[in-house]
Amino acid sequence: MKTDKTMVLASLLCKTYQIGDIKIEALIDVNFKVRKGEFTVIRGPSGSGKTTLLNIISSIDKPTSGKIVVFGNELTTKDENFLAGFRCNKIGFVFQSYNLVSTLTVAENIAFPMEWLRKSENHIKKQIEALLEIVGLQHRADHFPSQLSGGEQQRVAFARALANDPPLLLVDEPTGNLDTKTSLKIIQILQKLKEDGKTIIVATHDEQIISLADQKLYLEGGKLVNLDE
């Protein structure tokens, strides 16, 4: 459910990478805001800065200049311990390449963000069951990531991202590595989360996901482009 409350506010965001003598400008003066409950899609060609923008919103990366305010926190001024807690409590991140911990089972992969917040064993158990039901993987709880298909791993990654019920979900190319049939399951999960009022930002090329969007951002060469213009 959308409200006017601003969850993410980016102003004049710049990110420059220096590789030897070469400077690569990944983001140039990016301004936007995301309101509570809004489903935002970031589009753009490869290398346009979509992942960099998601990384900065999630506090995984810091901008070279500009401001990024998430839930009222100016992230560039915070230390690493604060940011770790912030990511654990407020952000759910689904990576393009799943990134599950290979030595942990599906259930354990979903459990550990909750363990960091010292949630009770009972709560963790119930939450795992609920999340596995949402992603349709109850029968895979005790399997290791290497025993799952790409689509299943992506669904576990969604479940892990939702473990602490974060108010903001960031998703990077969720269907980029999946076939059409498997992609559909992921889209269904996103749709369900949107209906539940979760604030979601997705970097994607997938037209079906784009069709769910309340706000569409288009990045090209690190700049936000207004497609209407």
Next chain:
Amino acid sequence: MSETFFPINDLLRRKFQTSLIIISLTLCVASTLFLLLFGSKIGFGISLIVEGKLTPGFSAVFSRFMMFIGILVFIVGGVIVSFMAFVTTAQRVKDIGLMKAAGCPNDSIFGYFMTERLIVIFFSCFLGNILGILADFASTSVFNSFGLQIPQVSVNFWLVLLVFVLFFVFTLIFGAKPILDTTRIEPAKAISPTYYLGLGKEPGFRAISKSNFTIKMALRSLFRRKSVTIRIVLCLITVFVLLTTSVAGGIIAYQTTKNWIEKAVGRDMLLIGHQEMCNQYKLLLSRFYEEKESPLFNYTDEKYLISEELVTQLELISGVDIDTRLVIETHIREIPGYVVDPDTGDATRVGWNREGVSIIVGIDPAKALNEWFLDGEFLGSQEWTAVIGDTVAQKMFEVPLNQGILLFNGNFGIIGVCLDPLNNGNVTYVPMKTLQKAASISKPNIVMAKINSLVNRADALNQIRATVSAVNSEFEVFELNTILDKSLGFLSYIWSTIMFLPLFSLVAASLCLVSYVMLTIAEQRQELGVLRAIGAKPITVLKIISAQSFIVLLLCYAAGIILGIILTLLILIPEPFVTGYTVVEIVQWLSIALATMFLFSLYPAVKFAKKPITEIITQT
């Protein structure tokens, strides 16, 4: 891409890894060369080098120890070299796979990586030799400044060359095999971590699913990375055996040999006699730790003999035990004996008629105030029996306990061989009365006295001094603790040297652990980066990595200590002397080593935990 420039560029780009390998190999070569050079001065040939300084019994303990530690240092060197070769190849297998996948011929790949290996090995062996020579020079100088007379001889360059060639060849063989194996496998396999890190598809370890997240992840990662974990475990166990043998063994051996000397000289023992006789006796005792020329001395001079009156008066002092002795220097001769074969019953003659000069001590066995570490038994009621020092036994006898000794035309049956610092083991103990009869001397020439703990020592000492000076003003009372402490100090120096030898190996092993941690990080880089990205604090990542190295270290520590103690107690030291304090000292030293190694291994983990998350996730 040239076969010369690729390896050089590759090595320069991977500065930390290259330095780590060079330092580890350098330390292995240096420790081996140092051991050989320094050991040849104080160690392997110790019985020859310190002949006339240490008794053969003590020398045997040192030599056995040095030999054992020498072998262990060689083994540790080999294990470390093979581990480093494996780790360096494991780190590059993916690159080799990618090069193969891109169409690079096998022989070119082998050429690139072998050239790289050759450069590293050559530098390591060269630097190791220089460091070994410098360490030998520095150690000799340091120990000489402490009063030990270790010869600063010119370096044996054949030995240096031998160490260089041996390590160069071995490392090349150890290093070439994994590269050769890797160039032969299919590219798809080579770029899979399942192959190059020895990973199974599953950790296969679920027993502790309820345990703490950090431990769970650490243990499962260890079990998954079986091949490399097994190698580091073997490497560290060998190192801890070496460490335990040198530290625990060194401490136990020092305590044991110290105990032998303390018993033989006696703690808080008083020497009473004529000033000149006392000085001569002190000189005989000091021969254990320093070579001193002894002028001709007439032990049987009338003025040295102690009157019955003085002995009686000393015996009357309450709380003082008296042990009178007659010390003489005379010719001795070996008397052959027979050894009977228990199976056939045949008797074989042993020994010749070797002759020499020995200090003979007549002692009343019932009143002897000190004890000796013995092979056989000490004197008893039998008159014509003798206990000989280990130097006499080694120099003049074949099977001493089956032979006899001739002195003053009397044939004494040898019933024991003792370790005694007096005259550096060139001593023979016989019953006092028998010696008096044989030498026709009716009085003792020294008295050993000991004040028991029930009386005030200062009062008793004053009373003894007063009694002695009242009878003869030329007689003195001397406390033997000074001489005893010098002997013990000498032993302490030598054992410290031995315990110092494996230091290089320990540092090299610590570097291996660092390499292992780096490999752990390389393998888990992506996962640990993701953990950070979803909310793990840097300290959590540090805990996961350090838990893995701590588990490995603790496992190897326990196994190494057990094996090391068994080797030390069962093989290296006869009748070890272990007190509660010894155990505390050993635990303290080994714990320091464990803690140091652990802290050392944390360096790459701390460095990694501090990295920005994007750098961790994107770097391959």
